[in-house]
Amino acid sequence: MHSADTLTVGEVAQRSGFAPSALRYYERLGLLVAARTAGGQRRYERNVLRRLAFIRAARNVGLSLEEVSAALAELPDGRTPTKADWTRLSRRWRRRLDAQIAALEKLRDGLDSCIGCGCLSLRRCAISNPGDSAAAGGPGAVFLPPPLRAAQP
């Protein structure tokens, strides 16, 4: 180990599961702050671990880093965030998850009604309707995450 109660990138990477490159990236985006040694190396305070836990949780719920950034901006500056602060932020995810689940259930129910008719009509089918969710995402729009996709048996 090194000396003080601060953590090196490697240690934070190890404990958080984020790659060092991701930590540097988050720092560039302003999601993370790190002190520096005389030689210019990063030294993290222990509370970045909770911050990173929040970031990962938010990502798991579907937030973009931009949204995460906005959420983190609501933390009180000056003092170290308390558990209550984190709880307040993450409570909002409930509604989001509910909406996501509802959207998928709607899609599934639509699928159920479509299977058997084999229509796949661009005008009438609930599943292939151009106006639907995944259509207008622009470049890079993906409907569900690769991890969930891969999990299919």
Place this chain on the structure above:
Amino acid sequence: MHSADTLTVGEVAQRSGFAPSALRYYERLGLLVAARTAGGQRRYERNVLRRLAFIRAARNVGLSLEEVSAALAELPDGRTPTKADWTRLSRRWRRRLDAQIAALEKLRDGLDSCIGCGCLSLRRCAISNPGDSAAAGGPGAVFLPPPLRAAQP
């Protein structure tokens, strides 16, 4: 209108809701085939519309174009696919949607148990667990689609 029972790119784009550039892209990937006029312009058969409906539906369900491609490869070659062919393919999406819904519900229930404790522990928290779904996606991995994200009030 032009002449025969074939469709121009513009017409297909209009009817399918896909941009002409997307149609050309799909053709490069082998998802679509088009005849050519003497002058080199594309002329589509009417059945591409159903094919495109399938593609859109698959994308809505969360398939990548690569998966769509694999699915389309199972269609009988030689004859025009029947409704039954399309139905057979889309029936598989049910399981996928069920799994996606289950994953989100698991996440939500984990969130419920986490809210109130404010722990967000990297080791213990169900939501911020590094081993979880969104962790190993590599570059470009996104959990839920921008459209669903944007829909949040």
Place this chain on the structure above:
DNA sequence: CTGAGAGTTGAAGTCAACTTCATGTCAAGG
């Protein structure tokens, strides 16, 4: 004091699914 392993940087690459652009060609109504 030294050497190996860990850390630093900016620039560029990756991936998916398209879009945009520049430049040039077709098709067909008048």
Place this chain on the structure above:
DNA sequence: CCTTGACATGAAGTTGACTTCAACTCTCAG
């Protein structure tokens, strides 16, 4: 025949979230 609007092509750009690379520089156990 001609003009106008649609179409064609390859190359390059976009977006988000990172990773990879090359070329150095620190740190600290021994």
